[in-house]
Amino acid sequence: MMVWLPVLTAALPLAGSAAAALSGRTGWAAFAAVAGAAGSLVLAVVVATLTITGAPLASAGAFVYVDGLGGFFLVTVAVVVLLASLGSASYLAVEERSGQLSARRVRIYFGAFGLFAASMLAAVETANLGLLFILVEAATLASVVLVPIEGRTEGLEAGWRYVIISSLGITVALVGALFLFYSASALPGSAQSHLAWPFLLAHAHQLAPTALRLGFLLGVVGYGTKVGLAPMHTWLPDAHAEAPAPASAMLSGALLNVGMYAVIRLLAIANRGLGTQYGGRTMLIFGFLSVLVGAVFMIRRRDFKRLFAYSSVEHMGIIAVGLGFGGVLGIYGALLHSLNHSLGKTVLFLSGGSVALAYGTRRTDRLGGVTGAMPWTGALLVGAALAILGAPPFGLFISEFTIVRAGLQGDQPWLVALLLTLLAVAFLAFMRTVGGMLFGAPRGVHREPYLGAREHLLAVGPSAVGLLALLGLGLWIPSWLNLLLAHSVALVR
Amino acid sequence: MQELTLASPGGAILSLDAVLILLSALACLGSKLFDRYLTYYALQSVLLAVAAATAAYLEGDAALWVLAGLTLALKGWAIPTAARRWLVQRLELKRDSGITAGLSLTLVMATALCAFAYLAVSPERIAHGLLAASVVPISTAVVLLGALGMVVRRHMVAQLIGWLVMENGVFLGAITLAASFPLIVEVGIFFDLLAGFLIMLAMTTGLAERISPLPAGRSGQDS
Numbered sequence: 001m002m003v004w005l006p007v008l009t010a011a012l013p014l015a016g017s018a019a020a021a022l023s024g025r026t027g028w029a030a031f032a033a034v035a036g037a038a039g040s041l042v043l044a045v046v047v048a049t050l051t052i053t054g055a056p057l058a059s060a061g062a063f064v065y066v067d068g069l070g071g072f073f074l075v076t077v078a079v080v081v082l083l084a085s086l087g088s089a090s091y092l093a094v095e096e097r098s099g100q101l102s103a104r105r106v107r108i109y110f111g112a113f114g115l116f117a118a119s120m121l122a123a124v125e126t127a128n129l130g131l132l133f134i135l136v137e138a139a140t141l142a143s144v145v146l147v148p149i150e151g152r153t154e155g156l157e158a159g160w161r162y163v164i165i166s167s168l169g170i171t172v173a174l175v176g177a178l179f180l181f182y183s184a185s186a187l188p189g190s191a192q193s194h195l196a197w198p199f200l201l202a203h204a205h206q207l208a209p210t211a212l213r214l215g216f217l218l219g220v221v222g223y224g225t226k227v228g229l230a231p232m233h234t235w236l237p238d239a240h241a242e243a244p245a246p247a248s249a250m251l252s253g254a255l256l257n258v259g260m261y262a263v264i265r266l267l268a269i270a271n272r273g274l275g276t277q278y279g280g281r282t283m284l285i286f287g288f289l290s291v292l293v294g295a296v297f298m299i300r301r302r303d304f305k306r307l308f309a310y311s312s313v314e315h316m317g318i319i320a321v322g323l324g325f326g327g328v329l330g331i332y333g334a335l336l337h338s339l340n341h342s343l344g345k346t347v348l349f350l351s352g353g354s355v356a357l358a359y360g361t362r363r364t365d366r367l368g369g370v371t372g373a374m375p376w377t378g379a380l381l382v383g384a385a386l387a388i389l390g391a392p393p394f395g396l397f398i399s400e401f402t403i404v405r406a407g408l409q410g411d412q413p414w415l416v417a418l419l420l421t422l423l424a425v426a427f428l429a430f431m432r433t434v435g436g437m438l439f440g441a442p443r444g445v446h447r448e449p450y451l452g453a454r455e456h457l458l459a460v461g462p463s464a465v466g467l468l469a470l471l472g473l474g475l476w477i478p479s480w481l482n483l484l485l486a487h488s489v490a491l492v493r
Numbered sequence: 494m495q496e497l498t499l500a501s502p503g504g505a506i507l508s509l510d511a512v513l514i515l516l517s518a519l520a521c522l523g524s525k526l527f528d529r530y531l532t533y534y535a536l537q538s539v540l541l542a543v544a545a546a547t548a549a550y551l552e553g554d555a556a557l558w559v560l561a562g563l564t565l566a567l568k569g570w571a572i573p574t575a576a577r578r579w580l581v582q583r584l585e586l587k588r589d590s591g592i593t594a595g596l597s598l599t600l601v602m603a604t605a606l607c608a609f610a611y612l613a614v615s616p617e618r619i620a621h622g623l624l625a626a627s628v629v630p631i632s633t634a635v636v637l638l639g640a641l642g643m644v645v646r647r648h649m650v651a652q653l654i655g656w657l658v659m660e661n662g663v664f665l666g667a668i669t670l671a672a673s674f675p676l677i678v679e680v681g682i683f684f685d686l687l688a689g690f691l692i693m694l695a696m697t698t699g700l701a702e703r704i705s706p707l708p709a710g711r712s713g714q715d716s
Binding site: 179 | 670674687
């Protein structure tokens with residue numbers, strides 16, 4: 001029933017790839033990428049709405065399968081893709097004009113960008129664990145092309161580390177899928193259905209527990225590598241720092257969530273088959289380790305994009321902690337936090353990209369008084385920094401607060417104290433670095449990168465929209481979103 | 494492969510083959526020449542193809558025949574050949590100087606990992622007497638040895654080969670533990686494409702570094 005709708009949602013961003021391949025003009029590729037992304041966001045909202053009003057949209061074998069959880073992540077990814085493709089249009093126009101990127105490279109960028117977006121959207125629309133595995137890795141491969149595109153040797157190095165560690169992770173995830181499949185082998189039904197998530201969830205009690213435990217653990221390690229959960233995060237800061245800013249936004253805001261989506265699907269099976277304690281404890285261990293690593297490595301970081309990248313490690317940790325606390329509140333908070341983090345990190349990377357273009361450096365010790373030289377971008381950065389650190393009235397405050405409340409309901413309140421301490425460390429480390437760059441005496445040579453009102457609007461607009469959405473989510477959660485989240489929570493508990 | 498026991502002739506061939514695959518992984522770890530790495534990897538892949546063909550014959554499964562053929566053609570021939578031509582020859586790689594642990598220490602660690610694999614996936618966990626009970630610990634050991642290779646070696650090409658060895662271990666486990674795993678051929682093809690992509694990326698990176706090498710110690714350093 002209506003399976004073509006999700007398929008079309010995932011296919012639309014390919015318009016940018018097609019335009020980049022067929023047309024010599026880079027402007028066309030950018031336009032097609034934006035148009036495709038806008039179309040797929042509209043469709044994603046329609047698909048998500050259908051999932052909360054009726055049954056999941058599913059094809060045979062669950063190759064296409066969108067339920068509330070899938071719909072929620074679909075919308076999250078689609079929002080980031082749209083904002084990042086708008087950001088790409090202005091960022092790459094500047095880089096092409098300044099001669100930093102050749103027209104051919106810009107076309108390669110948009111070609112890979114479309115494939116990257118399409119495979120991420122498709123990944124959250126399948127419940128076949130084999131296909132999920134292939135799509136997540138396809139998204140990674142397409143994104144690897146974006147990392148070294150600016151042609152620095154550091155970028156190539158970062159790209160290599162990214163792809164080799166990801167490949168290692170995905171191999172572990174495959175072993176996990178094998179064990180999960182094996183755990184179902186005594187059940188009736190076709191071999192194909194033993195890899196379908198709805199079947200596994202429905203029969204979670206009957207799965208062989210030892211194989212299920214191994215499958216879940218290996219899956220969390222494998223997909224956790226994509227999520228950047230410590231200690232599998234080592235590739236993340238390099239890749240997110242070296243990629244062009246809009247691509248960094250996609251990596252941090254969308255791809256990490258897609259990895260987390262896979263982890264959540266596995267967690268749901270484990271919760272039902274093994275009881276919530278086993279899965280919860282696993283998530284808490286990885287979560288706290290990630291928050292710790294993220295917070296500690298944010299101290300005295302001098303490259304602001306690396307700082308943002310470590311902040312992503314920290315936030316993925318917070319999401320894992322929320323999932324680990326569990327219960328309605330914990331899972332609700334974790335899911336909401338993944339949407340909020342995506343918006344906040346997208347705004348940070350896009351605005352940060354404008355700063356890097358204007359000053360020609362990402363080093364915060366060579367930057368100062370950015371708010372004076374670039375009032376709009378500076379103001380957006382201040383807002384996004386406060387938002388990402390969980391200051392009210394932005395959305396991240398609400399989701400972190402929900403996670404903390406979930407922790408207080410459990411029997412280990414000292415974990416909440418630990419979490420709050422680490423968040424305070426992260427707050428100070430982040431603000432110290434970013435504050436020095438945004439305020440204070442002017443430092444560095446500022447050259448306005450954008451020409452004309454249209455480019456200015458394209459550069460500032462997406463960030464402004466993202467920040468406003470974040471503000472809105474802090475004040476009021478629309479009933480539509482609330483319903484979607486409630487559907488998702490019911491699936492995972 | 495529920496009914497296949499260790500005592501049957503097919504089972505004996507498969508477990509002997511698995512042991513040889515483990516030995517080739519150890520040989521790869523014990524070597525210092527890039528050329529040797531590839532030779533042992535190619536040998537291991539041919540052995541894996543034999544294992545897949547044996548399983549295919551015993552199971553009468555067409556998908557496994559396809560997997561055996563693909564393994565022989567791509568992993569046994571195409572990938573080692575491409576890696577030799579585009580990486581070892583074009584980048585003029587001879588001796589691997591980026592080994593962080595000495596060979597003897599590496600082999601001690603390798604032995605410890607084999608023991609660990611046997612204990613972690615102890616045969617009691619898989620129904621008694623089945624072939625998988627003897628092969629899955631071996632395949633786990635191969636996976637761990639591949640990962641060890643990626644950890645102790647810093648050179649890109651050595652890491653790539655470590656990953657390829659790891660992947661062979663995964664597929665050895667897959668054909669004995671879950672022969673009916675759907676998409677096994679598709680996943681196999683996907684991994685081969687990934688290997689091709691990695692070889693291209695390693696070549697690009699290697700060539701770029703020869704033109705403008707990074708200052709020593711820069712890589713991986715936080716700033």
